[in-house]
Amino acid sequence: MPPSKKPRRPTRRELQQLKEYGELDPLSSMGGDNDLDVLIGNAISKSGSSRFSGSVSVGRDKRRSGKDSKDIQALFSFRRQQKAKPDAYAKLIKSLSTKPAATTKPSLALDSDEEEEKEEGEEEFVGAEDAEMEDEGDDDAIIGASVAASKRIQAEAATDGEDQGSDSEYEVDKVDNSELPEDEDEGDNDDNGDDDDDYSNTEQDSKTKEVYEGGDFMESHFADDDSESMHRKLAVATQKEYKTSMANDPMFGPMVLYNTSDEGLKEPNRRPLKQRLVKPFHKVNKGGDFTEFQRPFFSWLDQYRDVVFTARSSGREDEITTAYALHAMNHVMKARDRERKNNAKLAKAHASGKDVGELRDRGFTRPRVLILLPFRNSAYNVVKKLLKLASAEQELNSSRFEKEYGPSEDESNANKRKPADYQNTFAGNIDDAFRIGLQLHHRTVKLYSEFYRTDIIVASPIGLRMTTGAQSGDRKDYDFLSSIELVIVDQCDVLLMQNWDHVSHLFSCLNLTPKKDHGCDFSRVHNWALEGMAQYRRQTVMISEYMTPEIQAVFNNNCRSLEGKIRIKPVYHGTITNVVAQVPQIFKRVAVNRLASAADDRFAHFTENVLPELEKSIKNEKHTVIFTASYFDFVRLRNHLKDKGHAFVAISEYSTRSEAMRARIKFFEGEINFVLYNERAHFYHRYPIKGINNIVFYSLPDHSHYYSELVNLLLTSNDSTASADKLSCTVFYTKYDQLKVERIVGTNLASQLLSSERAQYTFA
Template identity: 35%
Template structure:
């Protein structure tokens, strides 16, 4: 971070307290509620020898390499022994961009002798010429392309008046909204702070050639990403223009391209920040302008935060970074792969592709690791305060903040984050969204300690406490939930604007079900407010659905094969516990499978349910998320609530269809019942389709049948 001293008391802990990875183990279980953990073992502890290496590497980031100003003046001065020689033609210096960082100068051409020229040309004329050429040279350092660079406009040199107006509009929650016609992205809304300038015309980004990239990234980016698809053309301007992005259409198919775009943007941002600091260090060391201020830093060095779900996802992100930028050295890479990577062949092809993408390889979900760049080296396991990029899970970062003395939480390493990339927000919701909220609530806070910061170099909007409104946040999710929407409304308030993309759910998954001969009934119950929804749902179940279950079981013939086969799907674990406890005195036998059920008990519950020994099976949404069990013997399904993931609805209804295929149930014996309230519009739309959801939520009738 420029001339900043290496701070004492920097964060040194990184080894998670999670379980050791076993490639044959089942996916990791969620953490229902945070608990103060023991202080984690430090993973970033380095030997004193490595500290010396760090200091040497840091010199290139802090110390100027050449005296450009003196070199230029020296090259322009006329030597004493040549004062009597005829003057040569002066040739203008070639344009040199910040990216190239060269001081190359074309050799002067020999000109014809001027017989009328004075042999006693005053040396001051040469000095004036030097100053003139120096001025031209300095102007060439900021060509028009750089002045239009989004990095310069958003971070390095924002317009103070426009910044003030946009911050005021954000404080008043005033946004100008525009609907975008984005092919392949569904419904896209662009919002910018409501100012006189309004929504500017979005740049056209057809390929990586249209992005202002550092030269060291341009060639690889062209080879790897190349031209963008129609959907990517709609997203790319927002990503590379530093707008917040909430994209609700992530799939295993488009995930690699999204990751490449995000990693390219992160690398470009880090390299531009780093190069600007080095150049300004050089200017300060040569005292070119003693009065000049160079506001080019934050409070701490880390600039990019990747919020990922598993260690294997971290490996994929690091691999993408190394593909986009070739480093001569990759320190600690073997150690990283040994700890974070595992063979991605744990599951058979009959498992859904989204499940395999999330849980293949190393599925540990408590980790954090720092990544540091020098000119030729990428170093993993760097200490947080010396890192450029931090990778971590929401749980791992929360443990890092809370480690040590609970009264002295260390979140200063997040104080200067300028880019957050959250790759699988839907998986975080299924894990424990509270951890993500905790991390976002500790981003861009004023640091408690200086950590060697040179405050004369800190950007003014950091000092004014506005850094959260200049931070860019990229959130990719398979679908949008109320929690993710709340994150968008609360923490994604960027002065550059924000874009929200929701896929087209005109038809819904119910239109594409393989089994179309199953009667599906949706019943709406009354719920006054979202907080009262759990109580209203429980009351409705006891008054309407439980009598139906009891009646079905009592009328079931004891001579029939198997049992009634009633599966009750419960999205929320808290609702599951409440419902399970209420059935203790029920007249029928039941089993339960949740995300915390032991493997032995799971096998027993599935076996007894399939044989008919248990009439009812309580099954949680998160159990299905983490294991994707294929449950046999299901003839009837009761959805206690609509699952947020529409694939869960499709797969659970598929249990009934497979039972019919095996000849274990007739068409008249199977049915599906779903309870929903008007607060589940998003989840309901993904299941029944946008063309029906309005009528189902707003009509006077409360029962809707699909056959």
């Protein structure tokens, strides 16, 4: 039997005719029998969408005839379709900066645009085409180059498949993006409209990349910079010799800057966001640009300074969470795109046998962002915003996430009688033990991913502590925290009502050298990470309603960014103005020797001087509540009252609802003399204790509005005919309670109460 005849390759004109009749249309069926159609099909499958864009340089093929050049341009026209740039990005820049945006040269945007939308393997396809087009070869040479490029793309697609190895065992949920604006063609992200995307072959493009990276805060902060200025910043951060200065922001008021150089606060970045984040951000932000609040707040985050913001409120919650979720997603997308770009460079260099030098773009492990939150309801809101910003076509395990984190259908209405801040904190799922990982792909987001294959970790301190283990023991695993570049701790005031020791423990586990390699490619790890200096590149953001010594300790000891630090120092008007009960409020300063003995001095003063006076007054007036902020003080006083045989009840966060109910009834009926009450009990339950005639603040509460709430409880006396002269309020404080006193009496009066020669003040 004679051998079959080898099929003849189609000519360029035949290919053009096939395309004109739709048989080679890249947007139609992928069932063509020719090599170029297979290549297009593979590229579209690789991108995960029904569009495929790029560019093939035909400008250099000037030796061909005009007709042939037109044929080639028509053949690859689907890779050169560019639309006008949308004005959404320009509007966003205008909203971020109060000054007019500087005119940007087209070359400055080149590196960013290619970085945003180019996929792995796309550069090799362009480079191979250009190389063949420069020769005067026939049509077979063009198709041969396409076949070679197709094989490389298929090989990379197989590698991508291995990375998602276990995805098949997860649920796949289609995402309804109908509420989001439709995506433009890939070419829409090209700001300058340059047809030639093969940027890596010219010296001018190399300079363009350096100019752009020099203007991007992320690139400059995480670059392997060995300059003298970087060493000076490192010396200042390691020795804590910051150049402190005061600044006054129109929105936030006074703030303290800790600078590592003479630069101070920088001007907002001209290109703060990835282009594909702009439209999702507008949707998440209720269709608007940066608000007056978000504009300076996001600028601080974008400069990679450590930020401690202690003026959080429920009214600003949506703006705050949107700002830091946008910053986290922007950081991860920039880092992942840089890695994909470098992967393409390496593949191209290996194919041509060239050396591209060091490409260091990652840490020891994959996770880059850690977000700590107190309850699942907070995690639900933040993760939902991250998913909207990712605007993925598929979300793995989103149904499971809705079931485990979403609000329940049969929520109780008992909280409606509680204050507004209580309802906002405890709405929805309030489980405090959780951890979830988000893995980002080009068109897919996977929830519940394994930590070593995760980009963003959202967890509670206790939930993550269950993974990292205790201080001693065999069950320890915190290598996945070795390359964290951004830590966001939101609602620190709520975390303080849980167990702050877990937060301190997690900070001690960050950016340590891992015990195992976990498949790390050390040739791609940043030099500063290999040298153990990753903690000076990490950005820490702490958000709270108020400042406490615990937060200040983390700020002083664990916030070490090379770019410096910012601490907001708000001016307080004092919650004492919210007291409506007509009762004298006596503030007494307790003399203490030093900070280490302040707790002992306070306890000695109370048991020796205050408690005996209370015992004498009990003969005539019972109904006294003793309030403590610290649980350690609560236990110490409880044990002392037990030893002395006093008739009292103790209500803490560990008291059951029935125990607290019986104690309140006995107190109201006068069967007992004292109620020992703890701040955490008030935080978690807000018990309406009735029948209070005297309230004694052994220590002031951290939540300043608790003071006015508790004093106003004096209005609900056990005797409706009780006169105001039978009611009393006494507060004990020390000179180390400056933060608490300032929030309650106001910034202006606090210094007088703390430093004056007088030790007693009365407010009425």
